[in-house]
Amino acid sequence: MEQGSLLVEWKKDAYELWINLKFEFLKIRRSSKLLLAIGLAAVLPLLFYFIPLLSGGGFPDNAGDFISQNMNFVSLIIVFTAMLLAGDIINKEHSNKTALILYPLPQRRTNILISKYVVSLFSSWFALFIYYLFTAVSVALQYGFSEIPEEMIKSYLFAALYLSAVLSVAYFLSAWLKSPGASMTLTFFGVMIFLPITVRLLDIIGIDSSWIFTNYSTIITSIFRFPSGQFGVATAITEDEFYKAIKVVTTSAIIFFLAAFGLELNKEA
Amino acid sequence: MFQKNVLRDYELALFVSYVIETVELSKTYSGGVQALKGLNMKIKAGESVGFLGPNGAGKTTTIQILLNLIHPTSGEVYLFEEPMKGRARELLSRVGALVGEPGYYNNLTPNDLLEYICQSYRMDKRTTTLRIKEVLEEVRLSDVRFKKIGTFSTGMKRRLGIAQVLVHDPELIILDEPTLGLDPKGIREIRDIIKGINKEGKTIFLTSHNLTEAYEINQRFIFLDKGKLISDESIEKIESILGESIIEVEFYKDVSPDKIDLVRRISGVVDVKKDTNHSFILEYSGDKKTVHAILKEIVNLNLPIITFNPRHMTLEDYYLRLYSQNEGN
Numbered sequence: 001m002e003q004g005s006l007l008v009e010w011k012k013d014a015y016e017l018w019i020n021l022k023f024e025f026l027k028i029r030r031s032s033k034l035l036l037a038i039g040l041a042a043v044l045p046l047l048f049y050f051i052p053l054l055s056g057g058g059f060p061d062n063a064g065d066f067i068s069q070n071m072n073f074v075s076l077i078i079v080f081t082a083m084l085l086a087g088d089i090i091n092k093e094h095s096n097k098t099a100l101i102l103y104p105l106p107q108r109r110t111n112i113l114i115s116k117y118v119v120s121l122f123s124s125w126f127a128l129f130i131y132y133l134f135t136a137v138s139v140a141l142q143y144g145f146s147e148i149p150e151e152m153i154k155s156y157l158f159a160a161l162y163l164s165a166v167l168s169v170a171y172f173l174s175a176w177l178k179s180p181g182a183s184m185t186l187t188f189f190g191v192m193i194f195l196p197i198t199v200r201l202l203d204i205i206g207i208d209s210s211w212i213f214t215n216y217s218t219i220i221t222s223i224f225r226f227p228s229g230q231f232g233v234a235t236a237i238t239e240d241e242f243y244k245a246i247k248v249v250t251t252s253a254i255i256f257f258l259a260a261f262g263l264e265l266n267k268e269a
Numbered sequence: 270m271f272q273k274n275v276l277r278d279y280e281l282a283l284f285v286s287y288v289i290e291t292v293e294l295s296k297t298y299s300g301g302v303q304a305l306k307g308l309n310m311k312i313k314a315g316e317s318v319g320f321l322g323p324n325g326a327g328k329t330t331t332i333q334i335l336l337n338l339i340h341p342t343s344g345e346v347y348l349f350e351e352p353m354k355g356r357a358r359e360l361l362s363r364v365g366a367l368v369g370e371p372g373y374y375n376n377l378t379p380n381d382l383l384e385y386i387c388q389s390y391r392m393d394k395r396t397t398t399l400r401i402k403e404v405l406e407e408v409r410l411s412d413v414r415f416k417k418i419g420t421f422s423t424g425m426k427r428r429l430g431i432a433q434v435l436v437h438d439p440e441l442i443i444l445d446e447p448t449l450g451l452d453p454k455g456i457r458e459i460r461d462i463i464k465g466i467n468k469e470g471k472t473i474f475l476t477s478h479n480l481t482e483a484y485e486i487n488q489r490f491i492f493l494d495k496g497k498l499i500s501d502e503s504i505e506k507i508e509s510i511l512g513e514s515i516i517e518v519e520f521y522k523d524v525s526p527d528k529i530d531l532v533r534r535i536s537g538v539v540d541v542k543k544d545t546n547h548s549f550i551l552e553y554s555g556d557k558k559t560v561h562a563i564l565k566e567i568v569n570l571n572l573p574i575i576t577f578n579p580r581h582m583t584l585e586d587y588y589l590r591l592y593s594q595n596e597g598n
C-alpha cells in the first residue's frame with residue numbers, strides 16, 4: 001500500500017516535471033534572452049576571426065596561441081550567459097505577478113523550480129557549446145581542421161561545470177533578492193569582481209581560499225597547456241588540483257541551487 | 270421525532286457539503302499588520318457568495334490562504350471538507366482562481382498558457398483542445414488565441430484570467446476583485462461572463478468592495494472589516510432592507526450625541542445611524558405625514574439642519590451603515 005502510493009506520487013512528480021520543463025523551455029524560447037546569449041557566444045569568436053582577416057592584422061603563428069587569446073573572454077561569456085538565463089528567473093515571476101498564476105496550480109513548487117534550473121542550465125550549456133563550436137570553426141578555417149586541439153572537449157566540459165556553479169549563483173540571487181535588476185547586476189559583479197577580490201584578500205591574510213569556486217575559472221584555458229605544454233608555456237596543473245577544482249565547483253553549484261530552493265519554497269505568495 | 274432526526278442526518282450527509290470552511294483563521298504579516306483576526310465562515314456547495322469589504326479588509330489575504338499561497342498564522346482551512354494542510358495539491362485541482370491582478374507572460378499566447386494550465390490539471394489532449402476553444406469563445410477571445418498576450422488590453426487580460434479559471438471546469442471558482450481597474454465597458458463584460466457561470470450551478474466565491482456589483486452576481490454576502498466578519502446576509506434579507514424607508518439628514522456642523530438621542534426619541538423614528546461626517550440616516554415607520562412631523566420636530570429642536578431627504582434605502586446606504594456601525598470597534 002505504502003509503496004503503491006509512493007509510486008503514484010513519483011509518477012505525479014515526473015509528469016509535473018515534464019510539463020514544466022516544456023513550459024519553461026517555451027518561455028525561454030519565446031523570449032529574446034536565449035537568442036542574445038547564443039548570439040554573443042557566436043559573435044565573439046567570429047569577430048576574433050574576421051577582424052584580423054579583413055584588416056590584414058594577421059594571426060598568431062600557431063592555433064594554441066590563437067585559442068588562448070580568444071578564450072580570455074570565456075569567463076565573460078559564462079557570466080553573461082548565466083546572468084541572462086538565470087539572473088532573474090525566480091524573482092521575475094513575483095515582480096511580474098505571474099507567480100499568482102503559476103503557484104495556485106495543483107503542482108509542487110519543487111517541480112517548477114527544478115524545471116526552471118534544468119532548462120536554464122541546458123540552454124546555457126548550449127550557448128557555451130556555440131562559443132566553442134565557433135572557436136573551433138575559426139581554428140579550422142585559419143590553421144586547418146587537424147589543428148583543432150582535442151583539449152577543447154575537456155575544456156568545454158570543465159567550462160560547462162563552471163558555468164553550472166555560476167548559474168546556481170544567479171539562480172540563488174534571483175530567489176534571494178526581490179528586484180530582477182538587482183539580482184542580475186549582482187550576479188555579474190559578484191562572480192566577476194566580489195568573489196575574485198575575496199579570494200585575493202584571503203590569500204593576502206593567509207587564509208585558505210581554495211574553497212571559493214572562482215579560483216578555478218583559469219583552468220578552462222590552462223587545460224590547453226597541459227599535460228604536454230604543447231601550446232605556449234606550460235602552467236602545469238596537477239591531477240590533484242584538477243580533481244579538487246571539480247569537487248569545489250560541483251559542490252558550489254549544488255549548494256547555491258539548494259539554498260535558492262530553500263528560500264523559494266518557504267516564500268509566501 | 271426519530272424520523273425527523275434521521276432525515277436531518279441524511280440531509281447533512283448528502284446535501285450539505287461545505288466547499289470552503291475556515292476556522293478561527295488569523296494572519297499577521299511579518300511587518301506586524303493583523304490582516305485577519307479569527308475568521309469563521311462556511312460556504313456550501315453551489316452557493317454564490319460575495320465576500321465584501323473596503324480596501325485592506327483582508328479579502329485578498331483570505332483568498333491567498335485559501336489557495337495555499339500564504340500560510341495562516343493560526344486557524345484552519347478546509348476545502349471540500351478536507352483539511353488543507355499537506356493536501357493542497359489534490360484539493361486545489363478542484364479550484365479555479367483569479368487572485369489579485371496576476372501578470373501574464375507577454376511572449377506567450379492564450380493558447381500556450383491555457384495548454385500549460387490544462388496539462389497541470391492533468392487534462393488529456395482532446396479535452397484540452399476542446400475546452401480551450403470553448404472557454405475562449407465564452408470570454409470572447411477566440412480571434413486572439415494565437416496572438417501574444419503582451420499586446421492585450423487590461424480588459425482582454427482580465428478575460429483571459431477568467432478563461433484560465435474556467436478551462437478545467439472547476440467545482441469552486443474564486444475571483445478576487447475581477448473588475449478592479451477596468452473601464453465601464455470592461456466591467457460590464459466581466460460581470461456578464463460571471464453571471465453566465467453562475468447559471469451553471471458552480472460554487473462562486475467573489476471578492477469585491479462594491480456591494481452593487483456583488484448584488485448583481487451573488488446570493489449571499491459576507492462582510493469583512495479589519496480582518497473580522499461583521500455580517501453575513503442572504504439576498505432576501507438585503508432585498509427586504511432595500512424596501513425600508515429612510516430619511517437622509519445632513520447638518521452643517523457637529524451635533525452632540527445627546528441631541529441625536531433627542532432625534533431618536535421623536536415619534537415615528539425607529540433608529541438614527543451615523544452615515545458620513547455630518548450626515549445621519551433616520552429609519553422611520555409611517556407615511557408622508559410622519560415624515561412631515563419628524564421634520565417639524567427637528568426644526569423645533571433647533572438643530573443645524575441643511576438637508577432632509579426622505580427615500581428608500583439603497584445598497585450604498587446599507588453598506589455605509591454597516592461599516593460606520595463597525596467604526597468604533
Ligand SMILES: Nc1ncnc2c1ncn2[C@@H]1O[C@H](COP(=O)(O)OP(=O)(O)O)[C@@H](O)[C@H]1O
Pocket residue numbers: 298299300302303304322323324325326327328329330331
Ligand atoms: N504581503 C503583505 N505584507 C504586509 N502587509 C500586507 C501584505 N499584504 C497585505 N497586507 C496588509 O494586510 C491588510 C489586508 O490586506 P488585503 O488582504 O490585501 O485586503 P483587501 O484585499 O481586502 O483590500 C492591509 O492592511 C494590507 O496593507
Ligand SMILES: [Mg+2]
Pocket residue numbers: 328329330445446
Ligand atoms: Mg484585495
